[in-house]
Amino acid sequence: MEDIKLDNLENKITIGLAGNPNTGKSTLFNRLTGLKQHTGNWPGKTVSSTKGYFAYKGRKYTLVDLPGTYSLFINSQEEEIARDFICFGNPEIVIVLVDATSLERNLNLALQIMEATDNVIMCVNLMDEAEKKGISIDIKKLEEKLNIPIIPTVARIGEGIESLLKTIDSIVSGELKIKPNKTIYDEFTERAIGEIENVLKTELNSAFNPRWIGLRLLDGDLNMKKEIKNILLKSNSGYSFNQIENILNTYDDLGEKIVIRLYDRAEAIAKDVVIHKASNKERLDKKLDDILTNKFTGYPAMLLLLGIIFWITIVGANYPSDLLSELFFRLMK
Amino acid sequence: MNTKRLIPLTHLPIGETGRVKYIEDSHMKRRFLDLGLTPNTIVKTERYSPSGNPIAYRFRATIIAIRREEAENIFVSR
Numbered sequence: 026m027e028d029i030k031l032d033n034l035e036n037k038i039t040i041g042l043a044g045n046p047n048t049g050k051s052t053l054f055n056r057l058t059g060l061k062q063h064t065g066n067w068p069g070k071t072v073s074s075t076k077g078y079f080a081y082k083g084r085k086y087t088l089v090d091l092p093g094t095y096s097l098f099i100n101s102q103e104e105e106i107a108r109d110f111i112c113f114g115n116p117e118i119v120i121v122l123v124d125a126t127s128l129e130r131n132l133n134l135a136l137q138i139m140e141a142t143d144n145v146i147m148c149v150n151l152m153d154e155a156e157k158k159g160i161s162i163d164i165k166k167l168e169e170k171l172n173i174p175i176i177p178t179v180a181r182i183g184e185g186i187e188s189l190l191k192t193i194d195s196i197v198s199g200e201l202k203i204k205p206n207k208t209i210y211d212e213f214t215e216r217a218i219g220e221i222e223n224v225l226k227t228e229l230n231s232a233f234n235p236r237w238i239g240l241r242l243l244d245g246d247l248n249m250k251k252e253i254k255n256i257l258l259k260s261n262s263g264y265s266f267n268q269i270e271n272i273l274n275t276y277d278d279l280g281e282k283i284v285i286r287l288y289d290r291a292e293a294i295a296k297d298v299v300i301h302k303a304s305n306k307e308r309l310d311k312k313l314d315d316i317l318t319n320k321f322t323g324y325p326a327m328l329l330l331l332g333i334i335f336w337i338t339i340v341g342a343n344y345p346s347d348l349l350s351e352l353f354f355r356l357m358k
Numbered sequence: 359m360n361t362k363r364l365i366p367l368t369h370l371p372i373g374e375t376g377r378v379k380y381i382e383d384s385h386m387k388r389r390f391l392d393l394g395l396t397p398n399t400i401v402k403t404e405r406y407s408p409s410g411n412p413i414a415y416r417f418r419a420t421i422i423a424i425r426r427e428e429a430e431n432i433f434v435s436r
């Protein structure tokens with residue numbers, strides 16, 4: 026296939042595509058790469074990660090479609106694939122797709138990804154669905170809260186793709202530097218993170234993010250612990266690993282605290298940026314109800330309605346009777 | 359306000375909501391937290407599958423199916 030040849034070119038830039046299940050990752054992937062990765066209307070369609078390629082403004086990119094997950098804390102195979110890619114796959118950029126109709130839940134994963142890596146772009150997808158449900162999102166405010174670029178998209182019809190590509194380009198060209206607003210934990214947790222960070226900072230090269238590794242270790246992530254142990258032993262820093270073990274013994278398992286804090290923050294942000302307008306239908310319903318149940322307008326409205334029904338029965342017999350009876354029953358309630 | 363006793367999620371009738379108050383320590387506890395069933399999260403029983411297991415619950419604007427044996431470990435107040 027043509028795309029495979031691209032694989033051999035130098036300077037390919039790797040981008041990961043992460044998000045909750047069923048948020049449109051594969052749809053966006055297909056849009057960008059021109060491939061036909063299977064998409065489906067049920068969660069968990071993508072089980073392993075798929076690679077595709079695209080070019081923009083003279084640069085070649087590798088795009089990795091990751092399986093949908095609610096979290097990066099390893100609980101399932103999908104989460105492990107997504108986590109390992111983001112942590113050890115060294116992607117230049119991670120695009121996190123969130124569902125505009127359930128931002129709060131989706132933000133949880135986004136916050137975790139922002140903890141692991143700096144170059145994060147958020148696409149708020151399914152904007153059309155949100156619109157239908159009367160949900161709108163203050164993109165500017167969300168951008169301020171997270172301090173990462175945020176792009177509203179409708180992946181199914183390609184809306185927002187151009188703006189996404191431009192953002193990718195400006196990050197790669199160095200024009201745009203991203204420094205996400207990281208989640209701050211309680212004092213106790215922060216102190217523990219700081220202690221581990223201090224040990225790791227001198228031992229690990231800059232490809233690793235010591236704060237995030239510290240968080241994973243405090244969460245009791247055994248795979249991460251093994252990984253770090255291997256790295257430290259290889260570079261002859263067994264003593265540093267002992268130090269880390271001591272710190273972990275001092276601070277009890279902080280995992281639950283960390284999860285709860287992330288969801289609390291997600292909830293607080295969503296409260297601030299998600300606006301629930303009533304959808305068109307709901308608004309009409311409400312207006313009618315207001316008129317018909319109001320003490321002053323209710324009676325005249327009823328008389329008027331009876332008059333109209335009378336008129337229709339005589340004059341226009343074919344008028345949709347469902348509508349009439351619905352209006353009438355509203356009065357009777 | 360909350361003098362009422364807690365009930366397992368499996369006792370929450372369809373269409374009704376409860377607030378997560380307690381999750382029994384089990385290998386699934388952490389999984390539930392990761393899915394967003396943190397303390398005081400509002401959960402609604404959405405529907406039963408034909409065999410009655412799993413059960414679909416709605417929380418944080420998403421419907422997620424949970425096996426009956428596991429939902430029994432989640433306690434809510436109504």
Ligand SMILES: Nc1nc2c(ncn2[C@@H]2O[C@H](COP(=O)(O)OP(=O)(O)OP(=O)(O)O)[C@@H](O)[C@H]2O)c(=O)[nH]1
Pocket residue numbers: 044045046047048049050051052053063064065066067068069070071072092093094150151152153154178179180181182
């Ligand atoms: N209305 C609407 N539907 C969309 C949009 N983007 C994707 N979809 C649809 O949403 C469904 C799920 O899309 P996928 O691309 O398979 O989602 P995914 O994130 O890859 O799902 P997993 O691999 O299971 O995590 C498909 O039916 C898409 O056609 C959008 O912006 N608007």
Ligand SMILES: [Mg+2]
Pocket residue numbers: 050051052063064070071093
């Ligand atoms: Mg997919």
